Amino acid sequence: MHETPSAFLHFDPPLPGLVGGTILQGWLVGKPGHDYTDVRTVCGNAVFPGVHGNPRRDLAEFFKAPQPFLLAGFSITMTLPEGRHRLRFEALAITGRWEELGALDWNVNAAEARPDPEGLTPLNADAFGEALRVALRRLAQPSATIEETVRDVIAETPLRHHLQHPPRPFHGHLDQPRTWERSLFGRLPISGWIYHESQPIKRVLATVDLQAVQVLKLGRATEFLKERSGNSPLATHCGYDGFLDLPSQLPLPVTVRIYAELADGSWHLGSVARFTQTDHEFLKQAYGRFSPFTFWRTWRALSRKATSAGWHLPEGRGAVVRQVWQEYGEQAPRGHGPAPRRPVTGVPRPGIHLFTHNLNREGAPLFLLEYARQLRQQSAGPITVTSGAEGRLRQDFEQLGAKVQVVDATPLLRGRTAGQVRAQIGELARQVDLTGAGLVVANTLSAWWGVHLARAASVPSLFYIHESTSPNGFFRGLLPAPALAEVEETFRLADRVSFLTATTRHYYQALSDGSNYRLNPGWIEREAIEAFRRQHPRGMLRAELGVAPERRLVINVGSVCERKGQHVFARAVDLLWRRAPALAASADFLMVGGRNTTYDEDLAHFLAGLGRPNLRIVPENAGVYRYYGAADLFVCSSYEESFPRVVLEAMAFALPILSTNVHGIPEMARPDREALLVPPGDTAALAEGLHRLLAAPEPGRSLAASALARVGEFDLARVLPRHLALARELAPI
Template sequence: MSGGIRVCHVLNALGDGGVQNLLLNMVERSESNVEHSISYLNELETSLEPAFRAKGVEVTDASPGGQFDPRAVGALARHVRKRDVDVLHAHLPWQQVVARLAGLVTDTAVVSTHHNLGDNSHPAVLAAERATRLLDAATAAVSETVAERHAGRWVGADDRWRVVHNGIDVPGFREEVRSRDGIEAGQKRATPDGGAESDSSAPTFLHVGRYIPGKSQRDLLHAMASVVEEAPGAHLYLVGWGDLEADLRAAADRLGIADNVSVTGYQSDVEDYYAAADAFVSSSLSEGFPITYIEAMAAELPVVSTAFGGAADIVADGETGFVVPTRDRAALADAMARLTDPEERAELGRAGYERAEELFDVARTEAEYREIYRECLDESATGAPPTPR
């Protein structure tokens, strides 16, 4: 590809996750002179590899021994040389370490993006990531909070950071959600199983995320129990996957709201649930920059969120939804109860869509990364050191 840029994204795995879907959207909007490929370090049972290949993206397994196999450095270096890769773009701490070392031995520019706060990463991995960070041509984070957390984790942190928000195809997602029930947002919707909502003042809430302690869905269930006291017809869909699935069903039963809560398990097609919902709600304790919030705003749903680090980057409190303290079940319930008014839901939802379209469309994300790639290659060609960000 003469005169173009060859970018290889280094991922943990090709599962159905936020980063992978972000890259699928970026590929669709990539300019013709930017060629993307994928190297992953961990194979999962659920894979998006066919989706990438359908878009003409080459996919390689860079570590047959598993994601923490040090031989991944050599495998990735061989891939870089074979495919004449210009930029390695790594998306999680261990993958950043591998990409930086492979970049060092092949003289390839490395861009690192931090997608979360690092709370679930092993301390040794975080230390290795920090120790190799100066090998980056550019270091990015998906939110100001993520940048501050990683840059400030050790004394002597540098300020060479870019903040590039994740994005989705905002108009496209809205149209896809609308097509599921064929009606405009704000009107009575159908439930995913084909039933009809009974009362527009009894809202349907949606939460999409893994069933793990960090999502704190039990706080959400307690808040929902309070909402149901005032709006008996309210319903909550917990869409996700994880080890706590049975525990969440049991908790809903103990709270007496089993009929008001659907713990759906994994769903490959979430648009039906966005179409059925009146509002999106999250009780997370820690997040980086959740794509599900952007999806909710694109679907014209108000967002009720706990005040984890990245929430303020996405939700405009009082304008597109409400932000409440973490672990405050009463405040979460109060915010949810405010959304029993259909007019207020519609107003917040419209404002959320406008904010998402302006700030979080994937076309903007792709353009910002494309500019970073070009800057890194320009610096490499001139021999100049990376410019402080």
């Protein structure tokens, strides 16, 4: 056993492979505060990825670990020329950095110098198709060339996808992730199948970082295995599916591991695969302008580069290429950019018509409610609200004297062509009366159809955008390119389009000549929060919530969903427990905003597996100010935000803020001035931020004081006049 400042490790003597190559086996156990997710050996310019994470009961007993197994065993297959070689052993820290932990010399004989026949996993047809999609999307960048783009895609493709198939007596295959895979908000789709020849499998689990494993859903029917398994009853429902957390700090390619747990509680490492991925930001990118010639050249270049890299072109690729061609034809934009704008010149009328996608008590509809209150104070004209869904805010709007109407806008999403979408807009026009309206305000990208109704009725329109994503990303999988073009035209039709931040506006820059675009930040009613703080002393709120005086309260506020990244927050808290257990034990970590969704269920199961009793979910409730008033630290773990109300609220409650550095957040709370900002999805950086702000309160107090001073710039009394002035550019209100 070797000991380094950060780990204990052991190398078995290298062994010759069964069909060539050299195999290095051993184990690696990080010391407290040092977590390792992967291993490799490096010899000169050659890099050999390892299979790391074999369950070892003996090591758990030796190191007195609380869990029955340590995922510490590794195996690395290397193909080296004959002769003596110096091998560097490197481990990937959970922070995303490779660290050299040891070295050894090895003499390779002629038999071992034979290449491993499985050293280069052939690209399958699906992976080839996904690589083609990636190349075509990257070509939308003005400076991109086909040859350079295809070269980069091939260079980023793991040379070996399947590092290990389940060893006998297990049988199985990891179908997803493919060599190239898509993740969404740090969540990776997983699917495959596995069975044991003689014993039932109790659970299937997976991990990419070895920090924590996640249970997958086991039991999908696998009738196709009936004959292959010799009619084994254990193979009839052995499919598994689920989602796996993918921390953003891990460098590509990433390794995923599948474990099978038997009835006796033993764990067994099954499939191990490496993959590279495209994330939610990449998926927001549209294809470049439709060009059959560009498609053909990209496909041919990809085939040539793959062949020159040593891959055999996969069977069945023709069908996949045709599928990508069909998708490209449906989604790639046509035409030559937005046409010149034609402003509406309507007849002045006193009414104001507001459009919203729903009436839920959440960010964007609440924005519209406060906007309506200000309109009511400024104008005696009638206010009408048309919503695409019912919700609890109906009563609030009606208390303002507004007429509320709910219509079904979902048929718009069933349109496949521009003509079909326009026909559905015409149907909505027969349901929505705009004859008394002098101004239409459509709130959020989901209410885009309100602008089209306004244009048809010759009513000026104001379009508010809250989403930091493109229409292509927002409606991905819902609208093909011809129908999506109608959504994109909204940005030319609207007389004014108001963005909350410059970062958000960037996603929509190409959809208009920009003459109708404006920037206006969101707001907060600071006086209401100050009144709440005066009426509800901190000690009283902490007593109501059951928070002891000596404990720190850390809150993560927002609807529990993938985009808000609560899974990242949970992993960061777990890392804090590993690095500074006494500090982690002194705090309570609450995620306020739980709902009844599949993601909520997955998150609850994950928290149960972590076993951190002071980390929990609080259901969504109207009394969220109580948590701000009682808290010591506010954390935002979102992947995507434009101008989040929760950050403004934390600033107004004078809380230290730890947040992801996404979209409009640094325009609200500036880095190291009003907040500590970290990259989105980076669990290690978020854990380090928690450690910094909990271990030394003074920097947090300084950030909080600056945030409280800055939030005045976003006070309702200061910001709303700008929004009303924007409306007055279009109508006399």
